[in-house]
Amino acid sequence: MRQSPLKVAAVSLLAGSVLALAACGKGAGGGTTPDPNANPDASVEAVAAFYPLQFVTKRVGGAHVNVAGLTAPGVEPHDLELSPRQVADMTGAGLVVYLGGFQPAVDDAVAGMDKAKTFDVATATPLVDHHLPAEGEDADHDHDALDPHVWLDPTRLAAIADQVAAKLGELDPAHAADYTTGAAQLRTELTALDTEFATGLQTCQRKELVTSHAAFGYLADRYGLNQIAITGITPEGEPSPGRIAEVAKYAKEHGVTTIFFETLVNPAVAETLAKEVGAQAKVLDPIEGLAKDSTGDYFSVMRGNLTALKEALGCG
Template identity: 60%
Template sequence: MRRPLIPLLVLAVMAALSGCATRADAGGRLPVVAAFYPLQFVSERVGGDLVTVTNLTKPGAEPHDVELSPRQVARISDAKVAVYLHGFQPAVDDAIEQNAAARGFDVSSAVTLEHADEAEEESGHEHGATDPHVWLDPTRLAAIGDAVAERLALADPPHAADFRARAATLRQQLTELDGEFSAALSTCQRRELVTGHTAFHYLAERYHLTQVGITGVDPEAEPSPRRLAEVAADARAHGTTTIFFETLVSPKVAETIAREVGATTAVLDPLEGLIDPDADYFSVMRANLASLTTALGCTS
């Protein structure tokens, strides 16, 4: 008569063990994978010492066309949460769909992706009509941080309050950064932002600038002679003094336009990946702000 109880006891033990398995690594932390740097940054800030975050894009690598090694795919399979941006990295999309579909978190569910600016139409870029670089608007990154906190809370309910508290701290820091940008960029002599590729739509929209991209969102796209002539004419008409190029991308196109119009070049970092190991999202964004205020003739 007691035999039917045995399977029930086994199931109860298995259920208890599966609940403990949410904290799977040797240090008792939640294993998380992040597709590229801004998502790594948010996951680490929100997760703190409760998570171990693996970035699927190596430092200094261009993330758009990343290819994953078998070891990275195994990391995705083992992760309790996989944070990514659907459509930005096809290889990551495929790996998560095949190995962690139920554990993947697409951050585009937390923000609205918008149409890219001019130059995108002739680039034929694989991302289609939307610009993925939402993290360059600190307020949108704050929304992503809140959403990541909820996803981590779902994976590790006992620490939900910790994740939410860290997300609130991150939101406050990003709000302060947003205030710095708003104040510094409110007094600029020029508001046209000429960039090597169209990665700064959200930054320009947030701070009332006009982005003029030489190429579309794809950093590898080659501009047509017609597009080069259009950008040069626009730069002359607005008295542009600086043509921006991005980290991880050749500056040759920006240098061509700069020579044509008698301007200088400077770096504006789209923060797709870090080169300096001592830098982080905040330091790079503040370096971007310094470059912008100089190039656009902003007064304090």
């Protein structure tokens, strides 16, 4: 069947936009981003690979732990490239908190470090395969593209916090009880957030969550939503024309009103698809990092996501 000129134009623009995305996704910093609330008398100097891990380590560690970040605000973390200074900062840290498989440069640097001074948060909660099959690929095709975005399920982030507390307690036994208390307090807040999401998304008119890339699998699994992503786990992936047409058809058939894009990537893909299907394009934040001018934190961004979801999905 011959495609309409509008669909052909949309496909061309979408594909070109994703190619541009790949060119701007990488970033390298001079050194780590210092802890804005650093304590000169802290017991542990830690380095966290990207924002959610920096957030949880600081909340658990409190004043006893300074937590510097490898990924600067406003930088998309998937393809972080480390400078020699950042590698030196990691080597000199008392603890490096990272997510194995998410940032290859970080994995390479950690491989040469003392294992007692590193913590892979993927060991605290099992990663799930939310792989988007390529065109013509069997849905159960075997591969190793596990979804790293575990922090978007508050219950999984609570499990990570518990293990961060245990690791800090091993490194700094004198304050182990404080780390346990910090993790417990964070768990209480995350449990409340989980309840807010479960209640807020319980009576929605739609369950279809259409996103620019497959970052929201854990959130969808937790709250009974159906994630439909234009591209796969990493935002640099280029969707095929067949995939674009497939998502457009699905969105029209299910009355999708919103196509979501992310804060740290170009919105052109989502905006073009939204125009094609008669929907809006809006932000849904995967919280891989904060924007440069952001004054929020994990909780405020998650609650902003909940508001956006309730509006998009017609939740009562």
